[in-house]
Every structure is written in structure tokens, then in C-alpha cells.
Amino acid sequence: MTPFVSPAAAALWERIPADSNWVFGPLALCKHPAGIDLRHRDDAGLDASGLRSIALTDLHALSQVDALGRFRPNKASPNLVRSWFHVTPDAPALEAALDALLPGGLADWYAVHSASTAPISWQHYADRQTGMYRNVAALNEPEAEDIARAGCHPHCCTRQRLWTVGERPPETSIEKSVVPCLEPCALLLELARREQKTQATEDRSTLILTQSELSILDNLFKCALEHPDASLREGDLSSPGNPRRILLLREKLLPWLPAKALGRAH
Ligand code: SF4
Structure with a gap:
């Protein structure tokens, strides 16, 4: 019996270029004599003889934890384990x-590809929240923009943010990948909740630093992001060492930073 081919899968199969790697979330897709080769985007172009072949039945387990065995709450995070490949025949x-690797990624890509959906705005999304998240609607526009830039930074996520916040345009696929993000995820929402609570309840301090001290601070941000505490979990936003919280603090200081160590998210 001929297997059912969904319109989304058929469209994606056709869209993958014949002669180059196509970045799809944390993955690189590439035409192969036996079908399509999938692997971590940072392994694109590597000889398959140096990678281990993974069966379809093992892909789900592969996507669940990072290289240190920590749960990956965001399957679009670039922290997918490397050094494997999988070839799909059809x-x-x-x-x-x-x-198995990126749940919802194909459906979201197809929704945008076939123009059958429209991303929402942050304010529209925030106004819909209830319970412990109802106060995120109180964040002002610059605060929401900082949260979007930090929470969706390429360091944390490979989805292209299409939902809008303030006057800021959506991200482009070149900055991230062709896999779209149509509305804020649970990690972004939790970051927003914590930030709103912090802004509403904590005292502020005044600090004056020289340009040299700001350069040191920016290098410290870079070190903390490149060498995180191995015991930290990505979803634990209560930890001050969480990458999204570090990136959010950096966003606030960015107007004064030399902005060379890490670059800026859009
Ligand atoms: S809200 Fe941001 S971090 Fe969450 S999936 Fe979308 S782009 Fe990624």
C-alpha cells in the first residue's frame, strides 16, 4: 500500500534544494542518493563516516536531552546533540x-509556506493570559521588546520569531531558520512573568561604570553563555545563571556596552 503523503511533507520534500544544505530549525536537511539526510545544523557538510547513523525509532530519545543529559524543553534550541545523521527515504x-526531532516544526512551516496563518502580536497574546500569567500584559513595550530579544536570541532558539512586539519587525530566516514561531512559547512566557514580577516588586540600585569596566562586564556575559553551569536546566528560569536571564540583563545594559563580545539579537 502506498503510504499517505501529507501536503506539508510533500511541499517540504520539494522545497529542499538539490545541491546544498537547508537549515531547518536546529537541523540541516540535504538531498542524498537514498532520500534526505538529516543532522545537526553544525554538522552540515561533515563526512557521514565520522557520524553515527541513527534509526527513526531512536530520534525521539535523541531530541529529549542535550549533550550533558539535561532535558531540552525547547526542541528548536541549538543544544540538540551533534555527531549523528539519519536518512529518510520518502x-x-x-x-x-x-x-520526533522538532514537533510542530513542519506544520508551522507549512502554515506560513501556504499562507494559511497570521502570527499574532505580543500584546494580543499577553492580553489573553489568565491566572499566574495575567500580569504579563502590564509589561510596557520596551520591556516586552527586551524579553523577546533575550528569550528568542539565536543562542537559545533557532525558530524565526514572526510574532511581533512593539515596532520591532519580525526576525528573518537568515538570522535563525525557516521554521517559524507563530506565538510566544512557555519559556518566553515564564521569562516575561518573572520580569514583570521583578519590575513590580524589587528595589533598584544606581551603578556608575567606566567603559573599560563595561567591556569586562560584556566579556563576562559572553563567558557565562559559552560556559554555563553544567547543572543548570534550560527550563529553570528561577536560576540567575539561566542563559535567558543573562541575555535579558545584557539587553538592558546594551545601550552602554561596547556590544562586541556577543553581538545583538534582532
Ligand atoms: S517564543 Fe522565542 S524562544 Fe520560544 S519558540 Fe518562539 S522564537 Fe523560540
Whole structure:
């Protein structure tokens, strides 16, 4: 019996270029004599003889934890384990592999590809929140922009943010990948909740630093992001060492930083 080919899988299969790697979230997709080769985007172009072949049935387990065995709450995070590859023979198998590695990625890509959805604005999303998240609507526009830049920074996520915040345009696929993000995820929402609570309840201090001291501070941000505490979990936003919280503090200081050590998210 011929397997069912969904319109999304068929469209994606056709869209993958014949002669180059195509970055899809944390993955690189590439045409292969036996179908489509999937692997970590940072392994694109590497000889497969140096990578381990992973079966379809093992892809889900592979996507669950990072190289240190910590749970990955965001399957679009670049912290996907490296040094493996998987070859899918046809479009249904490609869909099954993507379901295991990046749930929702194909459906969201197809929704944008076929122009059947419209991303929402931060304020619209925030106004819908209830319970412990209802106060995120009180964040002002600059605060919400800082949260979006920090929470969705390429260091943390490979999805292209299409939902809008303030006057800031959505991200481009060149900055991230063609896998869109249509509305804020749970990690972003939790970052926003903590930030709103902090702004509403904590005292402020005044600090005066020289340019040299600011350069040191920016290098410290870079070190903290490149060498995080191995015991920290990505989803633990209560930890001051969480990368999204470090990036959020850096966003606030960015107007005064030399902005050379890490670059800026859009
Ligand atoms: S809200 Fe940001 S961090 Fe969350 S999935 Fe979308 S782009 Fe990624």
C-alpha cells in the first residue's frame, strides 16, 4: 500500500534544494542518493563516516536531552546533540523524523509556506493570559521588546520569531531558520512573568561604570553563555545563571556596552 503523503511533507520534500544544505530549525536537511539526510545544523557538510547513523525509532530519545543529559524543553534550541545523521527515504518518513526531532516544526512551516496563518502580536497574546500569567500584559513595550530579544536570541532558539512586539519587525530566516514561531512559547512566557514580577516588586540600585569596566562586564556575559553551569536546566528560569536571564540583563545594559563580545539579537 502506498503510504499517505501529507501536503506539508510533500511541499517540504520539494522545497529542499538539490545541491546544498537547508537549515531547518536546529537541523540541516540535504538531498542524498537514498532520500534526505538529516543532522545537526553544525554538522552540515561533515563526512557521514565520522557520524553515527541513527534509526527513526531512536530520534525521539535523541531530541529529549542535550549533550550533558539535561532535558531540552525547547526542541528548536541549538543544544540538540551533534555527531549523528539519519536518512529518510520518502516524504512520510521525513515527516515522521521531523515529528520526533522538532514537533510542530513542519506544520508551522507549512502554515506560513501556504499562507494559511497570521502570527499574532505580543500584546494580543499577553492580553489573553489568565491566572499566574495575567500580569504579563502590564509589561510596557520596551520591556516586552527586551524579553523577546533575550528569550528568542539565536543562542537559545533557532525558530524565526514572526510574532511581533512593539515596532520591532519580525526576525528573518537568515538570522535563525525557516521554521517559524507563530506565538510566544512557555519559556518566553515564564521569562516575561518573572520580569514583570521583578519590575513590580524589587528595589533598584544606581551603578556608575567606566567603559573599560563595561567591556569586562560584556566579556563576562559572553563567558557565562559559552560556559554555563553544567547543572543548570534550560527550563529553570528561577536560576540567575539561566542563559535567558543573562541575555535579558545584557539587553538592558546594551545601550552602554561596547556590544562586541556577543553581538545583538534582532
Ligand atoms: S517564543 Fe522565542 S524562544 Fe520560544 S519558540 Fe518562539 S522564537 Fe523560540
